[in-house]
Amino acid sequence: MNNAPCIAIVDDDKSCRMALGSLVRSLGYRPCLFSSAEEFLASTDIDNTDCLISDVQMPGMDGLDLQRKLAETERHIPIIFITAYPKESVRTRAVTAGAVCFLAKPYNAQVIIDCIEQIVSKG
Numbered sequence: 303m304n305n306a307p308c309i310a311i312v313d314d315d316k317s318c319r320m321a322l323g324s325l326v327r328s329l330g331y332r333p334c335l336f337s338s339a340e341e342f343l344a345s346t347d348i349d350n351t352d353c354l355i356s357d358v359q360m361p362g363m364d365g366l367d368l369q370r371k372l373a374e375t376e377r378h379i380p381i382i383f384i385t386a387y388p389k390e391s392v393r394t395r396a397v398t399a400g401a402v403c404f405l406a407k408p409y410n411a412q413v414i415i416d417c418i419e420q421i422v423s424k425g
Contacts, residue, residue, distance in 0.1 A: 306332040307352035307422050312342045312368065313384070314360045318407075322355055325411060329418065339363035343371060351379050353421045355414070358385035358392060366392070369399050380421040384409060 309326045313319040323333035336342040358365040388406035403417035
């Protein structure tokens with residue numbers, strides 16, 4: 303499992319984080335869980351992340367800020383955004399900045415699986 307692709311999950315909602323972690327593990331990938339964007343940016347897993355699943359709305363640094371910070375540091379990690387507040391303007395900003403998927407909560411598990419598989423198969 304250590305050689306499995308690392309799927310980082312950044313969400314301040316513990317139940318969402320744990321559920322996504324279980325889903326990722328069931329697919330044979332290694333979930334790396336973070337409760338905030340700041341925690342992810344400070345982690346040693348950042349350079350080994352093959353895919354990032356991030357909530358948009360979080361206290362402190364939000365998902366779009368995280369996306370911008372990664373771009374500023376030239377880390378090109380494919381991002382799947384999830385949000386309970388799917389505003390079209392936010393979706394447009396995220397996708398224009400390179401997000402692979404932008405999903406509204408509650409999302410269909412197969413849709414997020416398809417997004418992850420699309421990203422990992424390109425790696």
